Amino acid sequence: MFLNIYDIIVVGGGHSGMEASLASSNMGSRTLLITTNLQTIGQMSCNPAVGGIAKGQIVREIDALGGYSGFVSDYSTIQFRMLNKSKGPAMWSPRAQCDRKLFSYYWRFLLEKNIRLDLYQDTVTSLIIEKNRIKGVKTFLGLEIKGKSVILTNGTFLNGKIHIGGKKINGGRIAEQEVRGITEQLTKNFGIKSGRMKTGTSPRVDGRSLNYKKMKPQYGDEHPRKFSFFHKTKKLTKQKKCYITYTNQEVHNLIHNNLDISPIFSGSIQGISPRYCPSIEEKVYKFPDREQHPIFVEPEGWNTVEVYINGFSTSFSEKIQYQSLKKISGFEKVKILRPGYAIEYDYFPPDQLKPNLESKFIENLFFAGQINGTTGYEEAAAQGLLAGINAHLKIFEKDPFILKRNQAYIGVLIDDLITKGTKEPYRMFTSRAEYRMLLRQDNADIRLTPMGYNIGLISEENMNILNNKKLKVKKCISLFKNESLKPEVINPVLEKNKSPIIYSNKKIKSILSRSEIDIKDIISIPFLEKEIKKNNFNQEILEQVSINIKYKGYIDKEKENAKKLLKLENLKIPNNFDYKKIKSLSLEAREKLDYYRPISLAQASRISGISPSDLSIILIYMRR
The missing domain is CATH 2.40.30.260 (Elongation Factor Tu (Ef-tu); domain 3)
Incomplete structure (x- = not known):
């Protein structure tokens, strides 16, 4: 019925579990997705919508890396809106209202298409752990299924309790049984902290x-x-x-x-x-x-x-x-x-995880989604994707895949969780990202698709699509930099938009960089319209070009700040670094650094209570 041993077992068939299952199996791991009810795979438990402020950026990042949440949303969309269009491009956020049934149907279809992925309906009630290393799972029906790695994506099901007025119903979702045993095992036997969170849904x-x-x-x-x-x-x-x-x-x-x-x-x-x-x-x-x-x-x-x-x-x-x-x-x-x-429901504070979403206490056990204290389909799916990637890399003894804060909203999400933890359901906002001008929804493929290609989740065909897009963007920017506009051609457009007229030829780039001028005003000029059609510069290309020209100053500034951060990110702290021996560090700093075990000086700087002087002391000892 089962393989003798799976590479990866994913527990839970929600947004996190589905992304984790497809990521690991597409990378080559024999994967088992086990869930209490196969009929509710991909269910939208709350509102039937995907995306929104910052969340839409996450969905585009998932797609750029080779995940499927964006694709399934497109398949089931019944209404699409780009939010915040009146603001700058860093704030633009796609949101889709979806057909709930089509969304679930297509997720199930994609899962069943994957020949390296098995599905099974049963409830995991405990984990098989030997010498603090995961070995598999035990189920409600009494089965023991072996696995080299396990990813827990239990959502709201761990000791879930539903409240409707004075009624209390044990359940992970309405009319669905809760899961008991896993929290008790991890807290009592392995000292892993757990907590309780609450969420809700509308009528x-x-x-x-x-x-x-x-x-x-x-x-x-x-x-x-x-x-x-x-x-x-x-x-x-x-x-x-x-x-x-x-x-x-x-x-x-x-x-x-x-x-x-x-x-x-x-x-x-x-x-x-x-x-x-x-x-x-x-x-x-x-x-x-x-x-x-x-x-x-x-x-x-x-x-x-x-x-x-x-x-x-x-x-x-x-x-x-x-x-x-x-x-x-x-x-x-x-x-x-x-x-x-x-x-x-029960959750496990995420500061107990490594940057690859692996438990600090049990090797090859990964946590993703609401079990980490987050809320939202998008945050869950992003964690599932990264957990699936990293579980595969870990069992094949490859370096972990970790996104930095200046590379993706997903990087911000995971870094926030593991360095700060969360005492309330965590939700992503654009304000959480200090490099949001770099992390726009329109350039997620440029930022992340090469990484997805390198780890085996992006096909050669899709990589060629990206390279073709980048070439067209470069060609269009070159056109705008080199071609000039005559006063008699552009002045009527400038006057219409209440922009100062010109008295001599000006480069297109110079005109487009004005805040009151939109790219639509520029491309309506006959000779440019002809060039754009000849080169097949579509809306996506023109939008990229416009943003790069109009916001160049902001983008360059954030890139410079990101370079400074990169210096700290590159200062890696050895895994066996003994903070307790450094008496010049405060007691609080020693305790927190020993608990979190940051992998770089940059990550250490983001831990609450770690001061600049603490960082200087660590750097001195590292150089010794």
């Missing part, structure tokens, strides 16, 4: 019971884009509308009057809530002066009446959920299909 309602005329429609982009740089899917010729409405004082009064029976405020829930995705009851309590909160009405697919109510996550009873929703404009005749709920 789903019957779209036919809503009055959309009372809501404001939200349309997709006129020219919708894709997440994937390489995988081709059908052009999105039609899109579903989303809607926005608002809570009101009546809703707030009803919620406020029932806070004492909310599981969050009554003491039933002990887990820590996500700061950036609070429940409706937490919003009403924390922001008493707010007259309204936005409610986003999001369809769940092409052929369903089910609608997700984004912004109304709650743990109230079904009765109070219903009463509250009915007071929202457009929801007067609402019919609830599924109530919202809160869920508590």
Whole structure:
């Protein structure tokens, strides 16, 4: 039934587990994905959307490295929007509303296509560990399955407890059994710390019971884009509308009057809530002066009446959920299909992991996704991809694959987790990345695809696509640098955009670098339009060129700062470095450095409580 021994066993079939399974198997490892229910592989447990602020950048990075979240999202998109287009390109973030069923279907299809990947339905209840080294897993059905490496991607299932009003239901998702045994084994037998976190989801309602005329429609982009740089899917010729409405004082009064029976405020829930995705009851309590909160009405697919109510996550009873929703404009005749709920679950603080997401305590045991204290499909998928890559590299005795903070949002995510840990569900934002001008969504392939190619996740064909893109960008920039515009040609455009006119020929690059001039203004000039068509410079190429020219100063400054950081990154600290012997370090510094075991001086600098003088002392000892 099984191989004698698998290279890698992945526990859990969510966003993290799927990326981990395909990464390891595509790199050549015989992989087993084991999950409690094969029918719920790839399920979107919360809202049916992928991407958003900073999260969209992560999805494009996953695709650039050879992962699949972007491809599956493109396949199942029902509406696409590029968020923050009114701001600079560092803030542009793609977001796709997806068809929930198509999303799950296509993930399952991709997993089943891989001949080096086996799927099995069962529940892992404990791990086989000998001399602090992973050897395999034990299941609910009594099986022992051997593996050289194990990746835990259990999501919200470890000792999961669901709260709906006064009801407490043991489960990892509604109507799905929780998983017991793994937390107890790791904490009691191996001293690994665990904690409890809480997240929640919103009610789903019957779209036919809503009055959309009372809501404001939200349309997709006129020219919708894709997440994937390489995988081709059908052009999105039609899109579903989303809607926005608002809570009101009546809703707030009803919620406020029932806070004492909310599981969050009554003491039933002990887990820590996500700061950036609070429940409706937490919003009403924390922001008493707010007259309204936005409610986003999001369809769940092409052929369903089910609608997700984004912004109304709650743990109230079904009765109070219903009463509250009915007071929202457009929801007067609402019919609830599924109530919202809160869920508590075990997680393992991620400062117990190495930079490759391997446990510091048990060799070849990797952790990825919500089990590390993060929240969101995108963060989970990114960790799964990196865990799958590194589990494969580890068992084949190759160097780990670690992304730096100036290389990817994924690098920021993992570095934050392992050096700072998290005491609340971690969510990625553009503000967390100090090099966000370098880490744009449009250049993720330029930054990361060569790395994906080097580790075997990017094909020769896709690498050629990237190289062709880079050549075209270079050629277009050269055209704009060398060709000039005459005053009589460009001045009408400048006047129209309230930009100072010119009196002698100016290079195209000089005109385009003006903040008030868009590349669309430039390429409409007849001789340039001809050149662009001749060279097949598409929208993607022109956007790259425009950003590189307009924001050159900012980009160069961040590159310079990144070079300075690289010097510290290159100052590697030996793995056996004995901090306890350095008495000139503070006791706090010695304890933290010995616990975190940073791999470089740069990583040491990001540990809370480590001062510049501590770094200088370490550097002196390293030179000795």
